[in-house]
Amino acid sequence: MSFFSYQNLKKILFKLDPETAHTLAGFGLRTIAHCPSLLRRVKDHYFVTHPILQQEIFGRTFQNPVGLGAGFDKNGQYITAMPTIGMGFTEIGTVTPKPQDGNAKPRLFRLIEDQSIQNAMGFNNKGRDYMLERLKKLYFFDYPMGINIGKNKLTSEDDALGDYETLFRAFKEYGDYIVINISSPNTPGLRDLQNETFINAIFKMAKEITSQPVLLKIAPDMEPEDAITLCKTAVDAGAAGIIATNTTIDYSLTEHAKDFGGISGALLTEKSYQLFKALGKELYGKTLLISVGGIDSAEEAYRRIKAGASLVQVYSMLVYRGPALIKEINEGLIQLLQKDGYKHISEAIGADWK
Helix, strand or coil: CHHHHHHHHHHHCCCCCCCHHHHHHHHHHHHHHCHHHHHHHHHHCCCCCCCCHHHHHHHHCCCCCCEEEECCCCCCCCCCHHHHHHHEEEEEEEECCCECCCCCCCCCEEHHHHHHECCCCCCCEEEHHHHHHHHHHHCCCCCCCEEEEEECCCHHHHHHHHHHHHHHHCCCCCCCCEEEEEECCCCHHHHHHHHHHHHHHHHHHHHHHHHEEEEECCCCCCCCHHHHHHHHHHHHCCCCCCCCCCCCCHHHCCCCCCCCEEEEEHHHHHHHHHHHHHHHHHHHHCEEEEECCCCCCHHHHHHHCCCCCEEEEHHHHHHCCCHHHHHHHHHHHHHHHHHCCCCCCCHHHHHHHH
């Protein structure tokens, strides 16, 4: 169960096409989830909880603040495995009303020199009905979970609200929060919905349909002042929180990038942090903030927490570091909090602005 065991597995996975490797990793997670003795053993090794890390958010107990970002578990197939590898919560999706295959392959690339991933997946998923069936089987599963929703590729901008309405109605009895995804770069025209008119309309509609917390996820490529204005509009319209950020289309970050799709991982770290910091300065204390984008250490997670994040998410860095990363972040956070004299993580959240 050592860190190096994943490094050995990674040598095999990295010989495979990235999408094939993803599928194989998912098969391993499902296998663990269906073997109780193995599940307990793995969870005992990786899962970290401590009173200093526990938080009550959205009426649920989050045993630690590190969760899985959207995009890995598009169809809700690995939910029961996430606590096993140390995650304090998970976010499934992005799910669309109708099933769709996503963009043409190849559409997932490792930028190994940069410890990053570039994807042009395009919301490939099995759709609303399949996800509902998955969720119905989790009736007794007690674990914080968000549902990330998006419009179908062929749905026009004018009809986009209809897709989101369909999804709000479908999932209003499931999960602990819903995330509006209008920030992926891989669905044509989706980012054009990042405007005040659409934000006001979608949150007005959401409040009429569901009592669940509804959050907005934004792109890292906006100017800070535009992002702040958009997020303030969302909060005023009823958003329960902001997730920052999605992947970037700033291909100048590396000479290894393709000219399409979104980049995540280490290349995104500073860009994501700087935008999150700007948002934290304006919105800390006014709404819940979740930070995601290139978080690869306890120190980076702590930097986001002090900038205002109550929770952080990881995804791409798991490809390079494995589940040991989650354990390292949580154990490191305990040490960093205690070193700074904090009795609870809530004292450190937004410390930069107190």
